[in-house]
Amino acid sequence: MSFADSYLGRLRELIGDRLVLMPGARIVIECADGRILLQKRSDFGLWGLPGGNTEEGEGLGAVVIREVAEETGLTVRNVEPFGFGCDPQYETFVFPNGDQAQFVALIFYTRSFDGEAAVADDESSAVGWFAVDGLPEMLPNMMRSIEAFSGSKRPENSR
Structure with missing residues (x-):
């Protein structure tokens, strides 16, 4: 789906670049050797976790599965929530095109x-x-998500 066809794209047509509150999901995908998958974002040029915003009628588990497939080509299963990013200090962005968003x-x-x-x-x-102790330059909210992951008891799925 193109950005223009997405819920946020259609909303932007109505509100312009004003601040919008956006629910979404992101995911730490860990491979067998403990490294995690990151994507380098084309908008900010920094690394982050795969994820994205909800579409109408979509649950957050479905969001993360869809976004991972769209962004990385991987099919994820057994996704388990472990944290929540909602601090406006870290989750509010002004994008290079001027759009403003506060993510939860x-x-x-x-x-x-x-x-x-x-x-x-x-x-x-x-x-x-990437190894958690050798991460590239990242968006601050994504770094906080990885710190939460590193500090939490990791869910036991498919070990």
Whole structure:
């Protein structure tokens, strides 16, 4: 789906670049050796977790599954929520085009996926697996999500 066809794209047609509150989801995908998958965002040029915003009638679990497939080509299963990103200090952004958004995101985790990670849309310029102690420059809200993941007891799915 194109941005113009998305819920947020249609909303932007009505409100312009004004601040919008956006529910969504992001996910920590961990491979067997403990590295996590990141995507380099084409808008900010920084790394972050796969994820995105809800569409009308979509639950947050479905959001994260859809967004991972759209952004990385992976199919994730057994997604488990472990945290929530909602601090306006870290979750409010002004995008390069002037659009403003404050995100509220349920953060998921999985080790269960199929496929090979690759750039699958124009939202990313690269994808890669990184050790948690060797992360590239990241968006601050994404870094906080990974810190929450590292500090939490990891859900037991597909170990």
